[in-house]
Structure formats: structure tokens, C-alpha cells
Amino acid sequence: MKFYKKLALVSTATIGLISLSACSNNSNNSSSTKIPTKITKKTTINFWYSLTGTSQNALKKLTKDFEKKNPNINIKLQSQGGNYSDLQAKLVSGLQSPKDLPTITQAYPGWLYNAAKNNMLVNLTPYVNNKTIGWGSYKDSGIKQALWDGAKINGTQYGVPFNKSVEVLFYNKTLLDKYGVKVPTNMSQLASASAEIYRKSNHKVRGAGFDALNNYYMMQMKETYGKDFNKNVNFAAKDSVKAINYYAEGVKAGYFMQAGTQKYMSTPFNNGQVAMFIGSTANEAYLKQGLKKGYVYGVAARPSSMNVQQGTDIYMFKKASAMQKAAAFKYLKFLTSKSSQLYWAKQTGYMPVNTAALNDSAYQKAKNSKIPAILSKTSKNLYFLPVTKNSITAYDQVNVNMQNILAKASKGQNWTSDIKSGKAKLDASWKQ
Numbered sequence: 001m002k003f004y005k006k007l008a009l010v011s012t013a014t015i016g017l018i019s020l021s022a023c024s025n026n027s028n029n030s031s032s033t034k035i036p037t038k039i040t041k042k043t044t045i046n047f048w049y050s051l052t053g054t055s056q057n058a059l060k061k062l063t064k065d066f067e068k069k070n071p072n073i074n075i076k077l078q079s080q081g082g083n084y085s086d087l088q089a090k091l092v093s094g095l096q097s098p099k100d101l102p103t104i105t106q107a108y109p110g111w112l113y114n115a116a117k118n119n120m121l122v123n124l125t126p127y128v129n130n131k132t133i134g135w136g137s138y139k140d141s142g143i144k145q146a147l148w149d150g151a152k153i154n155g156t157q158y159g160v161p162f163n164k165s166v167e168v169l170f171y172n173k174t175l176l177d178k179y180g181v182k183v184p185t186n187m188s189q190l191a192s193a194s195a196e197i198y199r200k201s202n203h204k205v206r207g208a209g210f211d212a213l214n215n216y217y218m219m220q221m222k223e224t225y226g227k228d229f230n231k232n233v234n235f236a237a238k239d240s241v242k243a244i245n246y247y248a249e250g251v252k253a254g255y256f257m258q259a260g261t262q263k264y265m266s267t268p269f270n271n272g273q274v275a276m277f278i279g280s281t282a283n284e285a286y287l288k289q290g291l292k293k294g295y296v297y298g299v300a301a302r303p304s305s306m307n308v309q310q311g312t313d314i315y316m317f318k319k320a321s322a323m324q325k326a327a328a329f330k331y332l333k334f335l336t337s338k339s340s341q342l343y344w345a346k347q348t349g350y351m352p353v354n355t356a357a358l359n360d361s362a363y364q365k366a367k368n369s370k371i372p373a374i375l376s377k378t379s380k381n382l383y384f385l386p387v388t389k390n391s392i393t394a395y396d397q398v399n400v401n402m403q404n405i406l407a408k409a410s411k412g413q414n415w416t417s418d419i420k421s422g423k424a425k426l427d428a429s430w431k432q
Contacts, residue, residue, distance in 0.1 A: 036326040037132040039072045043327040046076045046102035047314075050087035055163070058347040066334045073327045078102060084312075095120070103320045104328050106162060106312045109153050110385070110392035115317075116153040122316040125157045127329040134333060142354045143336060150384035151313035159313030160332045161353040163344075166307045166379050167215065168371065170269060170283060171276040173298040175205060181275075184303045187220075190276070191250060197275045198255035205272065206257035209265045210247065211279030213258070213402035214395050215308050217243060222383055223306045230386060231394070231430040235401065235423035244405060244419060251409040258406040266290070269297075278302060280310055281371050282349055299370040301378035309382045311350065351375055390430050397422075397429040 051059055056079070063075045080087040088111055094101040095115055115121050128134045128141060135141040138148055143161055151159030169190075171183055179200040184190040194207020210216040220243040221227040227239065234240060250256030257274045259265050265277035270290040287297050301307075314335075316328055334340055341357040344350060349369065352358045358376055366372045385395055401422035408415040 034322070035126060035130050035133055036323050037130070039070065039323060039327050039330070041323065042072055042074065043323050044074045044076055045104065045324060045328045045331060046078055047331075048078050048080050048087060048090065048102045048105040050080050050082070050084050050106060051163075052082050055348045055350075058344055062335060062340050062343065063331075065340075066331055069334075070327075070330065073331065075331055084108075098317070098319055101317045101319055103324050104314050104316045104332070107159075107315050108312055108392075109151060109159055109315075109387040110395075112158065112315055113153060113387060113389065113392075115315075116156065116158055120318055121153070121158045122318055122320075122325060123156050123158065124160065124316065124329070127325070128157065133326050133329050141336070142338065142356050144353070144355055144379075144382065146382035146384070147309060147353050150309050150382070151315075153387045159315045160336060162312055162314045162335065163348070163350045164309055164311040164353050165281045165349075165351050166309055166375070166382070167212075167219075167278050167302045168281055168374065168378060169276060169278055169300040169303055170266075170287060171298045171300060172269065172272065173296045174294065175201075175272065175275045176298075179275075183298065183300045184276075185301075186303050187224075187246070190303050191246070191255070194250065194255040194276070195253070198253075203254060206268070206274040207250075207255040208276040208278070209257040209259060209268075209274055211259065211265045211277060211283070212399075213406070214399040215310075216247060216278075217398050217402060218385065218395070219304065219306060219308050219383065220246065223304050228386060229391070229395065229398075230388060231390075233426070235398075235426045236419050241419060244402070244415075247402070248405050248409040248415055251406050252412060258403070258410065260407070260410070281351060281375070284369060284371055285349055297370075299374060301374050306381045306383050307378050309379075309384045345372070351379065390432060393432065394426055394429040397426050401426060 049059065060077065063077060067073060067075060080090045087106065091105065091107065091111060098120060112121060128138055129136060138145065147161040147164060148157060151161050176183065179197050181193050181196055184193045190208055197205055197207040218229045221229065221240065224243065225239040227233060247256055251258060257268065262268055265274065265279055266283050266286045268274045269277050270287060270292055272292050272295060291297055314332055316325060320328065336353055338354050338356040341352040341354040342360060342363055345352040345357065345363065357363060364372045385391060405415045405418045408418055
């Protein structure tokens with residue numbers, strides 16, 4: 001799962017560059033079509049997805065359960081490959097030939113920016129507000145408003161939250177106990193604890209690192225300086241430089257680490273080279289498999305008052321018939337129900353999007369995972385990448401900028417020129 005999320009972060013830029021031939025139409029009011037409240041005839045829903053292993057098996061099981069309860073609805077699950085880039089590529093082709101599109105698809109919202117612009121997606125608000133097919137209101141859906149907001153494109157509700165995760169702090173309990181360091185609860189403590197670990201280990205163990213560099217930058221800018229990630233962000237401005245330097249100066253001093261050639265922070269963490277890292281909850285499976293013998297890991301809330309929501313949503317295409325749209329939404333409602341989300345979360349490690357499932361005491365006391373116990377706390381205040389024109393391209397550019405800067409910092413070199421050139425590249429990515 002972690003691989004898929006990270007691959008998606010670096011591959012999403014291509015979608016934003018696609019020019020669609022479909023005519024633009026700003027009127028996207030699904031309420032103009034009457035929503036069937038009963039599925040009175042056999043209806044087939046094609047669902048494109050990209051999941052493997054336990055996640056794929058869990059989806060298949062939930063789908064069978066839904067079909068048993070709704071015999072007139074057939075959900076045709078159509079895997080589009082083993083990773084998100086395969087699904088993204090299929091959507092690229094499908095968006096240029098709408099007749100080939102499915103009824104619904106798993107996707108990151110940024111992938112479908114142009115699809116929304118060209119009136120190819122269904123505004124789901126009328127379905128949410130329908131008391132029979134939906135819940136009657138967003139509040140009654142049991143899904144956090146922040147998750148709903150993360151599935152919007154240009155302010156319109158096109159997606160239903162599905163396989164979501166947030167960032168947490170993974171820490172090597174064995175090493176923290178050895179060096180007498182407490183688990184940090186804010187970013188200032190993270191830096192001081194990291195420096196202490198580095199010093200007490202005689203520079204053999206780095207303190208901490210961040211898995212997603214663009215997540216780091218976006219969250220640091222939002223939480224510390226109140227700046228949203230949009231075209232107005234000045235990469236070379238005073239606040240931005242402070243956000244960059246927090247990480248870069250730690251790398252230069254040795255107590256912070258970037259994954260670099262190891263790609264993911266879980267690798268040096270499992271080897272005991274770094275004592276803590278901030279990354280997706282999906283990393284836990286990798287720690288269970290690869291943690292060096294003798295080490296015990298712990299999981300704590302991200303050391304910040306805000307957290308970033310990650311993962312895909314499910315979107316519906318307008319080409320579907322009225323009956324297909326209603327049937328598909330019944331399926332989405334089922335997938336996001338408390339019982340479905342409890343099963344999904346236990347099987348896959350994803351965060352339940354249903355609040356009742358997230359707060360379920362049995363779930364929070366799960367013995368096979370250390371994440372459920374802290375998820376509710378660390379997901380109270382969620383932030384997301386705003387989906388606007390070229391936002392994905394710009395987000396990917398920030399990742400490149402940070403990689404270049406931290407590479408210089410790790411060599412003890414000055415990175416001022418990299419901030420200036422990074423600004424120019426980021427500005428250009430917004431304007432392309």
C-alpha cells in the first residue's frame with residue numbers, strides 16, 4: 001500500500017497536462033435528473049480500481065456481501081494493474097474516449113481535474129442528500145467533512161472518500177528508551193529529541209526523517225505559517241525559507257535524515273539507522289515484516305496539531321444511466337458504512353472513513369496493530385492538497401525542490417541558490 005501511495009505522488013503530474021476534446025459545460029447539476037430510489041431491473045456497475053493482496057480480497061468480499069443484499073445490482077470489479085500509475089494511465093486513455101470509461105473509478109482528485117472541468121463527472125451532492133439512496137445530508141453520512149472536502153474538485157463534491165490514511169510518527173521504542181528520550185509531541189520537540197539521539201549515539205543513529213517531502217513542506221507551511229498550498233506560495237519567501245531550513249539544517253547537522261537512495265524511511269528505520277520517522281499509516285505492515293531483531297516499534301500521533309489526509313476516493317462518470325448512478329451510489333454508501341469500514345480497516349490497515357468505525361472501542365483496542373489506538377486523536381484536524389489547476393504538478397515539483405535542497409544539506413553545502421531556482425521551477429509549474 002505504501003508503494004502505491006508514493007508512486008501516485010510522483011506520477012500524478014501527467015494527468016494535469018491532458019487536454020480533453022469534450023466541450024466544457026459549467027452546469028453540472030445532477031439534481032436535474034430524477035434519482036431512482038429503487039433498482040427495479042438488473043443493473044451492472046463497472047468499477048475500475050488498483051488494489052492488490054489483502055486490499056483486493058477485502059474489496060471482493062465486501063462487494064459479494066453487497067450483491068447478496070442487492071440482487072438486482074452486479075458490481076463488475078475491473079483491476080487496472082498492480083499500482084496506481086496503471087490505473088492513472090487507463091484513465092488518461094478513457095478520458096479521451098468517454099465511451100470506454102467505467103461507471104465509477106478509484107482515483108486521486110487531481111487526476112480528474114480536467115474531467116471535472118469538461119463536465120464528465122457526477123456532482124454527488126443530490127445523491128448524498130437523497131434520504132433513500134444516500135443519507136439525507138452530509139452530516140448524517142458519518143464521514144468527516146474534511147474527508148468529503150478532500151474529494152472535491154473546484155468546490156464540487158465529485159468523490160466519496162474511500163481508502164484513506166494519515167501520517168503518524170513511527171518510533172523505535174528500544175532506542176528511545178536506551179537514550180532516555182521521550183516521544184515528541186510537537187515539531188520543536190522532534191528536532192531537540194532527534195539532536196539528543198544523534199549526540200548520545202555518538203552520531204551512529206539519526207533522530208528522524210520525513211517520508212513525503214512535499215507533505216512535509218505543505219503541512220509546515222499550513223500549520224506554522226497559515227499558508228495554503230496554492231499558486232500564491234512564494235518558495236523563496238521568509239516563511240517558506242524557515243520551513244525549508246527546519247529540515248535542511250537538521251540534515252546538515254546530522255540529526256535529521258532524508259531517505260535518498262533508500263527511497264523510503266522505513267528501510268533505515270528497520271535497520272536502526274534512524275530512530276523515528278513521519279510517514280503514512282500504511283508503513284506499519286513494512287515495520288512488522290522488516291524490523292531488525294531486538295527492536296520494538298511504537299506509533300504516536302503526528303507531532304503537530306494538523307494532519308494530512310492521503311489516499312484515493314471513488315468518482316462517478318456522467319456517461320452512466322440514471323439507474324446505474326443510483327445503484328453505484330448505493331454501493332458507495334455500503335462501502336462507507338460502519339460495518340464495512342471496520343472490516344476494511346482491520347483487513348487493510350487503511351483508516352476508517354466512517355467516524356463511528358474510527359471511534360469504535362473494539363477497533364481502537366485492536367491487538368494486531370498499534371495504529372487504531374491513536375488514529376482518532378491524530379485525525380481530528382485534517383488538511384488536504386487543494387485540487388486546482390496544476391496543483392498536482394506543483395506538488396510534485398516541491399518534492400523535487402526539497403530533494404535537491406536536502407542533498408546539498410547532507411553534503412554540508414549551501415542551498416540558497418537551490419531555493420531560488422526552486423521558486424522559479426515551482427512558479428513555472430503553476431503557470432504551465
